[in-house]
Amino acid sequence: MSLDITTSSPDETLALGRKFAALLTVGDIVLLSGRLGSGKTLFVAGVGEGLGIPDRITSPSFVISRIYRDGFLPMVHADVYRLGSIAEFEDLELTDDSGDGVLFIEWGETVAESIGDDRLDIHIDIEGTDRRFRFEPSGAWYDRDLAVLG
Ligand SMILES: Nc1ncnc2c1ncn2[C@@H]1O[C@H](COP(=O)(O)OP(=O)(O)OP(=O)(O)O)[C@@H](O)[C@H]1O
Numbered sequence: 001m002s003l004d005i006t007t008s009s010p011d012e013t014l015a016l017g018r019k020f021a022a023l024l025t026v027g028d029i030v031l032l033s034g035r036l037g038s039g040k041t042l043f044v045a046g047v048g049e050g051l052g053i054p055d056r057i058t059s060p061s062f063v064i065s066r067i068y069r070d071g072f073l074p075m076v077h078a079d080v081y082r083l084g085s086i087a088e089f090e091d092l093e094l095t096d097d098s099g100d101g102v103l104f105i106e107w108g109e110t111v112a113e114s115i116g117d118d119r120l121d122i123h124i125d126i127e128g129t130d131r132r133f134r135f136e137p138s139g140a141w142y143d144r145d146l147a148v149l150g
């Protein structure tokens, strides 16, 4: 049971992220996958706007992760592209840091095995300037009303 939504511009992707933010609750983990430049960071920037985070959200790829505490919920935004192993990921203890908020992981499919079943996978496909977002719920995410995004 997955949901597909296509955006046709960076602004539409930001707007989708803002809308998605309204579905979030404490403890949520979202894994983003898709090629370089597919819009993972931009989507999370939209989520940040939706959560009322005042900072501009940029790629965490060099620092691996950033935490934003000034929104309605704390948000950890990570990019695990540069990590070499699952063990390195687990050493970061990101799921502990984000326990009282939400966690977004770019290139998340590479660490999915250490996340467990309660998660949302978002896969982004590039089609020209369109981006097709596929939302794939697992565990408790099945009960979340993703249809409001459409
Ligand atoms: N419909 C669209 N939605 C999102 N981004 C788009 C869209 N059309 C074009 N773009 C462009 O695609 C790029 C998306 O960049 P972004 O940094 O969000 O990707 P990313 O998936 O995080 O990349 P990386 O793998 O390097 O982290 C931006 O340059 C943006 O302007």
Ligand SMILES: [Mg+2]
Pocket: 040, 041, 042, 059, 060, 079, 106
């Ligand atoms: Mg990125």
